[in-house]
Amino acid sequence: MPSVRMPPEPTPARSAGSIRRWAGLDDAEVVRGVRSGEREAFAALVSRHGGALLRFARTFVRSEAAAEEVVQDTWIAALDGLERFEGRSSFKTWLFRIVANRARSRLQREGRTVPFSALGPEGEEGDRPAEDAERFDASGHWRQPVDAWTDETPERLALRAETRGAIEAAIAALPPAQRAVLVLRDVEGLETEEIRALLELTDGNQRILLHRARARVRLAIERHMKGGR
Amino acid sequence: MLTCREITELVTEYSEGRLSLRDRLRFQLHLGLCKNCRAYVRQVKATAGALGRLPPPEVPPELEQELMRRFEGWRRGRG
Numbered sequence: 447m448p449s450v451r452m453p454p455e456p457t458p459a460r461s462a463g464s465i466r467r468w469a470g471l472d473d474a475e476v477v478r479g480v481r482s483g484e485r486e487a488f489a490a491l492v493s494r495h496g497g498a499l500l501r502f503a504r505t506f507v508r509s510e511a512a513a514e515e516v517v518q519d520t521w522i523a524a525l526d527g528l529e530r531f532e533g534r535s536s537f538k539t540w541l542f543r544i545v546a547n548r549a550r551s552r553l554q555r556e557g558r559t560v561p562f563s564a565l566g567p568e569g570e571e572g573d574r575p576a577e578d579a580e581r582f583d584a585s586g587h588w589r590q591p592v593d594a595w596t597d598e599t600p601e602r603l604a605l606r607a608e609t610r611g612a613i614e615a616a617i618a619a620l621p622p623a624q625r626a627v628l629v630l631r632d633v634e635g636l637e638t639e640e641i642r643a644l645l646e647l648t649d650g651n652q653r654i655l656l657h658r659a660r661a662r663v664r665l666a667i668e669r670h671m672k673g674g675r
Numbered sequence: 676m677l678t679c680r681e682i683t684e685l686v687t688e689y690s691e692g693r694l695s696l697r698d699r700l701r702f703q704l705h706l707g708l709c710k711n712c713r714a715y716v717r718q719v720k721a722t723a724g725a726l727g728r729l730p731p732p733e734v735p736p737e738l739e740q741e742l743m744r745r746f747e748g749w750r751r752g753r754g
Contacts, residue, residue: 492734492739497731498731592714595721604728604730613729617726660687663722664722667722
């Protein structure tokens with residue numbers, strides 16, 4: 447039987463091609479394109495940073511709908527303020543700052559406070575150590591050492607769907623301040639000083655929060671590996 | 676000498692390069708002698724590395740479309 451030939455799809459090639467063209471350029475160049483009104487340049491920026499902004503917005507507001515609104519407000523504010531972007535910080539950090547501001551004013555309007563404002567790490571869970579004291583003997587040596595992992599390659603940990611699921615669930619379960627710091631430092635790779643400024647944290651608090659958050663995610667992977675074997 | 680428990684408390688300062696030279700050497704000396712702590716530090720580093728490789732969440736298409744509509748409005752508004 448002769449194969450049935452499907453009529454060609456209407457070609458969105460022009461627009462997809464243009465987005466691809468922008469996708470190869472760095473933020474500063476794409477931002478210039480947006481300033482001169484290039485639709486595809488804006489689409490490329492949204493596709494590049496949209497997901498990260500959404501993840502960051504989720505650290506401030508509880509509902510997904512609210513996080514999406516914060517992201518929408520952020521892009522609109524970014525467009526309006528684009529002329530003022532001077533490139534002193536990276537464009538991503540600039541966007542994150544708008545997310546933090548938008549989320550803060552939204553919470554304020556609703557008469558709520560930022561989940562981690564004025565909360566040092568002490569506010570979240572006392573001065574508990576990152577690892578369970580039960581794991582050590584009286585002299586501070588391992589009583590229950592960590593189990594070897596079936597895989598320790600960061601790439602594979604992040605790519606295997608089940609492990610990634612366990613990691614993402616662990617992030618979602620973190621107290622808000624730990625989640626915000628971990629997302630900005632480890633997931634987005636921002637500099638420590640930028641994170642302190644964005645979240646209005648002291649240097650010490652920021653480090654304790656990161657430490658606890660990483661310990662929790664490591665433990666979640668450990669449990670996942672144990673259960674998964 | 677640092678204890679294993681202290682290693683687990685210092686691991687972030689260590690990997691973020693925040694330990695003094697003296698403490699870094701003490702930390703490394705312990706690692707050289709303790710395979711449990713080596714495994715622990717390796718796992719913490721792998722955890723941080725995996726976090727940096729998580730794909731970003733998807734932007735819902737409706738939000739993307741709304742943003743493009745807003746962009747058109749912004750562009751028209753500038754004349």
